[in-house]
Amino acid sequence: MNIVCLDLEGVLVPEIWIAFSKETGIEKLKLTTRDESDYDKLMKYRINILKEHNLKLQDIQNTISKINVLDGAKEFLDELRSLTQVVILSDTFSEFAAPLMKQLGYPTILCNDLIVDETGMIVDYRLRAQDGKRKAIEAFKALNFKTFAAGDSYNDLTMIKKADGGCLFRAPQSILDVEKNLKLTTTYEQFLAEIKTFLNNN
Amino acid sequence: MNIVCLDLEGVLVPEIWIAFSKETGIEKLKLTTRDESDYDKLMKYRINILKEHNLKLQDIQNTISKINVLDGAKEFLDELRSLTQVVILSDTFSEFAAPLMKQLGYPTILCNDLIVDETGMIVDYRLRAQDGKRKAIEAFKALNFKTFAAGDSYNDLTMIKKADGGCLFRAPQSILDVEKNLKLTTTYEQFLAEIKTFLNNN
Numbered sequence: 104m105n106i107v108c109l110d111l112e113g114v115l116v117p118e119i120w121i122a123f124s125k126e127t128g129i130e131k132l133k134l135t136t137r138d139e140s141d142y143d144k145l146m147k148y149r150i151n152i153l154k155e156h157n158l159k160l161q162d163i164q165n166t167i168s169k170i171n172v173l174d175g176a177k178e179f180l181d182e183l184r185s186l187t188q189v190v191i192l193s194d195t196f197s198e199f200a201a202p203l204m205k206q207l208g209y210p211t212i213l214c215n216d217l218i219v220d221e222t223g224m225i226v227d228y229r230l231r232a233q234d235g236k237r238k239a240i241e242a243f244k245a246l247n248f249k250t251f252a253a254g255d256s257y258n259d260l261t262m263i264k265k266a267d268g269g270c271l272f273r274a275p276q277s278i279l280d281v282e283k284n285l286k287l288t289t290t291y292e293q294f295l296a297e298i299k300t301f302l303n304n305n
Numbered sequence: 306m307n308i309v310c311l312d313l314e315g316v317l318v319p320e321i322w323i324a325f326s327k328e329t330g331i332e333k334l335k336l337t338t339r340d341e342s343d344y345d346k347l348m349k350y351r352i353n354i355l356k357e358h359n360l361k362l363q364d365i366q367n368t369i370s371k372i373n374v375l376d377g378a379k380e381f382l383d384e385l386r387s388l389t390q391v392v393i394l395s396d397t398f399s400e401f402a403a404p405l406m407k408q409l410g411y412p413t414i415l416c417n418d419l420i421v422d423e424t425g426m427i428v429d430y431r432l433r434a435q436d437g438k439r440k441a442i443e444a445f446k447a448l449n450f451k452t453f454a455a456g457d458s459y460n461d462l463t464m465i466k467k468a469d470g471g472c473l474f475r476a477p478q479s480i481l482d483v484e485k486n487l488k489l490t491t492t493y494e495q496f497l498a499e500i501k502t503f504l505n506n507n
Contacts, residue, residue, distance in 0.1 A: 104415070106415075185411065205387065210411075210413070211391065212390065216306060232449055235448065
């Protein structure tokens with residue numbers, strides 16, 4: 104049996120923090136895992152900016168409620184789920200993901216949680232595990248699945264390399280420059296073809 | 306983060322082998338994991354009966370294509386998937402599950418594969434792992450999920466006992482007689498209430 108593990112932001116939905124940056128006009132919130140490889144550093148930086156501007160979880164959720172999934176993402180995912188098992192592995196938070204999962208027809212997502220104080224301010228976050236995407240791939244492999252992993256960011260690289268097969272999808276030049284051995288796909292058509300090749304060989 | 310692991314047959318869809326037994330009139334195919342605790346013995350017994358009657362995978366798939374999911378199962382699962390992550394852990398086969406997963410809106414299912422010869426006869430099966438349901442629970446726990454498991458059969462007992470929470474759903478008397486400490490639910494309303502209690506405490 105095969106299982107396909109996909110990153111969420113940049114692959115199926117827009118980058119949530121970039122959308123929130125646009126909404127608030129706070130330029131500094133544009134930084135994502137595509138730019139910064141140290142996730143803890145990135146999240147602490149974001150939480151500090153939210154505090155400075157007195158922005159709460161609800162403010163981010165209001166932005167997310169207006170986000171649409173990427174053009175073609177639902178159709179791509181629907182077809183993929185008719186072919187094999189799919190799990191989304193994301194470093195986002197369940198508090199952010201819910202409305203997007205609804206739009207995508209509730210695929211299974213393994214992600215993280217925020218810690219929010221009584222006033223609704225985000226004070227910290229709870230990673231399920233360090234390098235949790237890679238660990239999820241290892242867990243599925245230990246359960247005797249053949250795994251395919253794909254994403255666009257630094258935090259996807261260890262899972263892609265650990266999986267039995269994988270590729271990048273719309274990754275930025277900074278990652279392409281370093282990861283010359285990983286195949287890049289940029290349309291859902293190419294992406295699905297790449298996954299189908301893997302499924303047919305396993 | 307929480308993850309709810311559900312058995313498939315008897316919980317969300319009818320027992321496939323019972324349906325096939327009715328369709329073919331072969332009484333001996335009525336035996337399921339609710340009756341026989343040794344899964345390998347049960348499958349070898351089934352494969353032998355299929356061979357005797359020259360019944361192929363396609364014959365079983367024709368029966369499955371006419372099966373409807375249990376009354377209320379889709380609504381139950383839809384609500385549950387809007388609340389938390391759900392994975393179906395089943396000892397059925399991907400060759401059987403596909404049309405039923407479509408009816409249920411493609412939840413993630415971890416199950417097994419059949420080995421089919423060139424004439425379409427089922428000659429063997431491939432368990433992903435011995436006691437695979439329990440191992441999946443252990444894997445999710447190792448990934449720092451709080452796990453809830455539920456089912457109706459012998460092959461669900463180890464996963465239910467290993468999970469952080471769990472219950473039986475419409476289990477037969479033979480299991481209730483032995484497993485007096487496991488809570489039994491018999492309607493989707495009770496079932497959902499039991500899971501919600503778990504989610505609220507985790």
